Structures are given as C-alpha cells and as structure tokens.
Amino acid sequence: MHIPDGYLSPLMSVGAGVVTVPAWAIATRKVKAVLNHRTIPLLAIFAAFAFTIMMFNIPVPGGTTAHAVGGTLIAVVLGPWAAVLGISMALILQALFFGDGGVLAIFINCFNMAVVLPFVGYFTYRLIAARAPLLSARRVWAAGIGAFLGITAAGLLVGIELGLQPILFTENGRALYSPYGLGEAVPAMLLSHVLGASIVEGLVTALGVAYLQKNHPEYLTSLKNIVSGGDVPEGQSSRRPAWQTITLAGVGVLVVLLIFGLITGGGDPGRMFGADWSSVSWGDVAVMLLIVAVIAVVLVPLAWFILPKRIKKIGTWFTAIAVIAPLGLIAPGFAYGEGSAEDVSQAFGYVPKGLQDFSHLFSAPFSGYNVPVGFFNGSNSNLWQVAIGYEISGLVGILLVGGIVYGLTALIARTRQRPGGDTTPTPEVSAR
Numbered sequence: 448m449h450i451p452d453g454y455l456s457p458l459m460s461v462g463a464g465v466v467t468v469p470a471w472a473i474a475t476r477k478v479k480a481v482l483n484h485r486t487i488p489l490l491a492i493f494a495a496f497a498f499t500i501m502m503f504n505i506p507v508p509g510g511t512t513a514h515a516v517g518g519t520l521i522a523v524v525l526g527p528w529a530a531v532l533g534i535s536m537a538l539i540l541q542a543l544f545f546g547d548g549g550v551l552a553i554f555i556n557c558f559n560m561a562v563v564l565p566f567v568g569y570f571t572y573r574l575i576a577a578r579a580p581l582l583s584a585r586r587v588w589a590a591g592i593g594a595f596l597g598i599t600a601a602g603l604l605v606g607i608e609l610g611l612q613p614i615l616f617t618e619n620g621r622a623l624y625s626p627y628g629l630g631e632a633v634p635a636m637l638l639s640h641v642l643g644a645s646i647v648e649g650l651v652t653a654l655g656v657a658y659l660q661k662n663h664p665e666y667l668t669s670l671k672n673i674v675s676g677g678d679v680p681e682g683q684s685s686r687r688p689a690w691q692t693i694t695l696a697g698v699g700v701l702v703v704l705l706i707f708g709l710i711t712g713g714g715d716p717g718r719m720f721g722a723d724w725s726s727v728s729w730g731d732v733a734v735m736l737l738i739v740a741v742i743a744v745v746l747v748p749l750a751w752f753i754l755p756k757r758i759k760k761i762g763t764w765f766t767a768i769a770v771i772a773p774l775g776l777i778a779p780g781f782a783y784g785e786g787s788a789e790d791v792s793q794a795f796g797y798v799p800k801g802l803q804d805f806s807h808l809f810s811a812p813f814s815g816y817n818v819p820v821g822f823f824n825g826s827n828s829n830l831w832q833v834a835i836g837y838e839i840s841g842l843v844g845i846l847l848v849g850g851i852v853y854g855l856t857a858l859i860a861r862t863r864q865r866p867g868g869d870t871t872p873t874p875e876v877s878a879r
Contacts (some may be wrong), residue, residue: 448598448605448644451785452549452809453802454625456607456616457549463555472520474531475859482669482860485527489666490856492761493521494715495849499543499768502652502836502841503814506720506778507643508711511635512774513782515648516560516601517567519594520655523586524666526674530565533558536852537565542845545840546811555608558602562706567740568597568652573675580682581667591653598648599640609784616801624801626791635783642862643720648774650700658749722779732777735834742838743770768839772816773834806851816840 450460478490497517504512522531535557541547548556572586572593579585610629613622625632647781659666668681712718717725751759752764788802816837 448556448602448783449538449548449562449610449785450552450559451806452551453804453806454784455548455552455555455612455787455800456624456801457609457805460549460552460555460609460672463558467554467558467562467771470558470764471535472530474528475494477526477528478532479524480860481529481656482856486529486670487853489861490521490525490529490533491849491853493517493524494537495845496609496764497521497534498537498844498848499765499772499841500712501537501540501541501547502654502769502772502775502837502844504782505643505647505776505779506708506722506780507639508707508720510769511639511722511780512775512778512853515644515651516564516598517571517651517655518560519590519597519648519649520713522565522569523572523590523674524659524670527565527569530569531561532856533852534565536855537848538845540848540851543810545816545844546809546814547816549723549805551805557609559604563604564597564601566597567600568593569674572594576675580684580875581671582664587653587657587660590656591649592634593877594631594652599637599645602636602640603633603650605784606633606705609636618800622799624799626799631800632784642711643704646700646703650696654696656822662841684795688736689741693703697797725778726779727777735773735776738776738834739771739773739838742835743767746770756850761840765845769845771839771840773837776837779876813840813843816844 470807497520500515500517502514503513507513516534518530518534521533524640525533538548538557538561539553542550542556570593572589575585575589575592579589607629609625609627610632612625613628616623626745627635664681671679671681711721717723717727747763747767747770750763755764788806790799791802792798813836
C-alpha cells in the first residue's frame with residue numbers, strides 16, 4: 448500500500464499535504480492532552496509494532512503481495528488521533544531510511560494509512576462495541592471488524608488514486624504516471640485486501656485487544672476516558688485461555704487464506720493466489736530459513752536476559768518478530784502499484800515520464816531493508832544480504848521508530864503548560 452515516487456503526479460502526492468499536515472497539527476494538540484508516563488511509552492511501542500508488521504508481506508489474489516498496518520489497534524487503545532501520529536512517524540521513517548514508500552508520496556501515504564485507516568477502523572469499532580464492557584468479547588470482535596474495514600477503505604483509496612492518474616495526466620495518449628486505470632487499480636486493491644491483507648489486519652487487531660484484555664487490562668481500563676467514555680463498565684475478560692484463542696483464530700485465518708488462494712489459483716497449488724510459485728528458489732529459501740533459525744536461537748534468548756524487566760516480554764516478542772520477518776520475502780511478486788520502471792515497461796511497452804523523473808529521486812540508506820552491497824561476499828552473498836539485512840534493518844527500525852516516537856511525544860508533553868507540572872489528563876479532555 449506504500450505508494451512509491453513516480454506513480455502519482457506531484458500535484459496529487461504533495462498536494463495531499465493540504466489535508467495531512469492539518470491532521471498532524473490537530474493530532475498533536477489532541478494527543479498532548481492525554482500524554483503521561485503511561486501513554487507515551489505505550490504509543491512508542493505501538494508505533495514500533497506497526498512498523499514491524501508492515502515488514503511482513505503476504506501473498507494475495509492477483510499474484511501480488513500486501514501487508515497489515517496496525518492503525519486500528521492503536522486507535523482502539525489510545526484513540527484515532529494518537530494513531531495518526533504513531534503510524535505517520537512509522538511511515539516517514541520507512542520512507543527516509545528504508546525506501547518503503549516515496550519521499551514525495553509521504554503526505555498521501557500518511558493520509559491513506561495514518562488518517563483514513565485508523566478513523567474508519569475506530570468509528571466502526573465504536574459503532575459495533577456500543578456500550579459493551581471494556582473487557583468483553585464483543586470489543587474484540589468489534590476491533591477485528593473495524594480493522595478489516597479500516598485497511599480495506601485505505602486500500603480502496605489507493606486504488607482510486609492510482610486509477611485516476613491515466614485519466615488526469617497523459618501525454619500523447621500515454622499515462623505520465625501510474626498507467627493502471629480505475630478498472631484495474633480499484634479491483635486489484637480491493638481484491639488483494641478483502642481476500643488477504645484485511646483478514647490479517649483484523650486478526651492482528653483482534654488478538655492485540657484480546658491480549659491486552661487478559662494480560663494488561665490496566666491499559667484499557669485506565670484509558671477508558673480517552674477511547675470509550677468514563678461511564679463504560681469494565682466487565683470481565685473471557686475465561687478462554689489465550690493460547691486456545693490464538694490457535695483457533697490462526698488456524699481459521701490460514702484455512703480461509705488457503706481456500707482463497709486455491710480459488711484464485713484455479714485449484715492449482717503451484718498458482719496459489721495467482722502467483723507463480725515455481726519461480727521461488729526453494730533451496731535458497733531453505734538456506735534462508737536455516738539462517739533465520741540460527742539467529743533466532745541466539746537473539747531471542749539474549750533479548751530476554753538483557754532487556755529491563757518492565758519491557759522484557761514485549762521486547763523479546765519484538766525481537767522474535769523482527770528475526771522471522773524475512774519469511775515475508777518468500778511470497779513471489781510485488782505489491783500492486785509498487786513495481787519498478789522495468790516491470791511497468793515490460794507490461795506496457797514504455798516507462799511513464801513520472802517513473803523516469805521521480806522513481807530515483809531519493810535513495811534510502813537501507814533501501815529494501817537490505818544491508819549495503821558488498822557487506823557479505825561469496826556465492827550466497829545476495830541471500831545473506833536479504834536474510835540478515837532484513838533482520839538487522841527490522842531491529843534497527845524497531846529501535847528507531849520506538850525511540851523517536853517516545854522522544855517526540857515526550858517533547859510534546861513537555862510543551863503543555865500546567866501548574867505544578869502535572870501531566871495527568873483532565874477527565875473532560877480526550878483524544879477522540
């Protein structure tokens with residue numbers, strides 16, 4: 448869903464700042480009122496989590512890939528304005544350091560994923576949850592459905608933005624930017640999300656809320672003035688063990704994705720999701736998995752032993768997620784609308800002027816989540832760079848996003864003038 452430079456006209460991509468920048472300003476003012484010793488680290492952790500899950504590419508119908516975002520999860524716990532800041536910061540750092548999404552496209556990518564996604568997800572959640580107790584199963588379902596619709600809405604918007612380019616910007620009958628029309632872009636984005644990424648987004652969000660209900664209910668109950676109103680009852684969480692819920696939900700999603708994959712692949716396992724799985728070098732994949740397993744055996748226990756007690760569990764989980772992130776590289780194909788100029792040329796017989804002028808506008812230091820070329824040598828140098836580079840960049844990204852969001856929100860909190868230095872939000876002010 449990250450739109451690269453060259454696929455949208457500068458008028459549309461940079462012009463989106465007319466909406467995005469005021470949203471950032473409002474979000475800063477709204478969130479400032481609720482920042483304290485508990486919400487600041489929580490927002491930093493959620494922003495780092497969003498960065499991490501966006502590294503996982505999953506195969507989706509049409510032979511392309513997509514990923515979850517996590518914006519609705521932040522909105523459910525801390526409010527949609529907090530999600531605007533957290534997801535925006537993750538997206539900006541992705542563009543500047545890892546080349547994920549264009550620099551010119553930062554405004555429109557943040558509008559799609561950091562504004563539209565969390566607000567649609569959050570208000571859907573509020574509508575379904577109604578006045579249900581904070582720790583009820585209904586809120587878990589509401590969060591999952593809200594997340595599904597939130598990322599689907601963002602995907603639809605991206606499809607419309609890409610599809611408008613050949614209508615609005617052409618020269619001599621050729622599209623100047625994205626050559627995919629509305630008839631191609633909208634169905635492709637909707638299909639890839641409704642039958643893939645949106646399902647994963649819903650699962651991640653629902654499990655996240657369920658996890659907080661069972662293990663850290665204080666985050667939900669102490670922040671209810673922010674997202675649910677002070678008169679909402681706390682209730683009791685489900686008695687079903689967490690591992691049973693996670694196992695059942697995970698198996699259910701895998702079965703659904705398997706069915707969709709077979710249907711879109713014409714019943715041929717080798718064409719699952721419409722992708723050509725024969726193009727995958729399974730020998731190289733096996734070596735990559737071995738590398739990942741060795742690194743996991745070393746890093747995950749190390750994280751558990753060296754991290755401070757208050758972040759030991761969450762830090763170890765983040766380390767484990769970053770280490771296994773290269774699994775998302777197995778899926779063949781690339782995200783719709785994120786192909787290189789060569790890919791477009793092969794499909795349309797020419798390279799649009801926008802891709803020629805803007806696709807190499809900025810070179811991120813860890814472009815493609817990879818270590819610098821030449822860092823590893825030998826016959827498997829590319830494989831080592833992909834497997835280890837993806838993990839190193841993932842760990843660096845987690846620390847970078849978490850640290851910057853923590854520092855930024857702490858700075859915002861310090862600018863709030865209040866007698867006696869009190870940073871506890873007043874009951875009447877919320878981030879809604």
